[in-house]
Amino acid sequence: MSEHQGAPLHTYVFVRADLPLADQVVQVGHACLEAGRRFEQPPTLGHVVVLSVPSQRELLSATARVRMAGIRCLVFSDPDLSILRQETAACSEPVSADDRRVFRRFSMWRAPRAG
Numbered sequence: 001m002s003e004h005q006g007a008p009l010h011t012y013v014f015v016r017a018d019l020p021l022a023d024q025v026v027q028v029g030h031a032c033l034e035a036g037r038r039f040e041q042p043p044t045l046g047h048v049v050v051l052s053v054p055s056q057r058e059l060l061s062a063t064a065r066v067r068m069a070g071i072r073c074l075v076f077s078d079p080d081l082s083i084l085r086q087e088t089a090a091c092s093e094p095v096s097a098d099d100r101r102v103f104r105r106f107s108m109w110r111a112p113r114a115g
Contacts, residue, residue: 007096007097008044008045008046008047009042009046009047009094009095009096010046010047010048010049010094010095010100010103011032011035011046011047011048011049011091011092011093011094011095012048012049012051012066012091012092012095012103012106013028013031013032013048013049013050013051013089013090013091013092014031014051014052014053014059014062014063014089014090014091014106015027015028015031015050015051015052015053015088015089015109016052016053016054016055016056016058016059016088016089017052017053017054017055017109018054018055018056019088021111021112023078023088024089024109026078027076027078027088027089028050028089030076030078030088030089031074031075031076031088031089031090031091032048032091034074034076034091035074035091035092035093038072038074039072039074039093039094040093041094042094046094049103049108050108050109051103051106051107051108051109052106052107052108052109052110053106053107056086056087056088059075059087059088059089059090060075060087062090062106063075063090065102066092066102066103069099069102070099071092071093071095071099071102072092072093073090073091073092073093074090074091075087075089075090076088076089076090076091
């Protein structure tokens with residue numbers, strides 16, 4: 001994807017809310033690093049938007065929806081977690097303003113409230 005009329009690009013990261021908080025942070029980093037290796041990067045720094053999904057099933061559903069819209073999305077599985085072979089996070093390629101609409105239906109990530 002390329003920049004649209006000079007507007008910055010956005011990269012969207014999905015992370016599972018059912019993981020412990022520390023694991024969520026790590027999984028976002030892993031997914032971004034892997035996507036950075038796979039997808040062409042824009043010449044200027046854009047924005048990263050972190051989104052939350054409640055489970056592995058919802059993560060796979062979200063990435064399928066994004067891919068159906070023609071946006072590439074890398075799904076990450078962390079072999080170091082005890083939930084081996086489960087997808088933990090996903091990262092989109094950088095997208096322009098026109099493609100951002102696909103992500104509007106998803107919830108922004110929020111830190112769990114201390115209880």
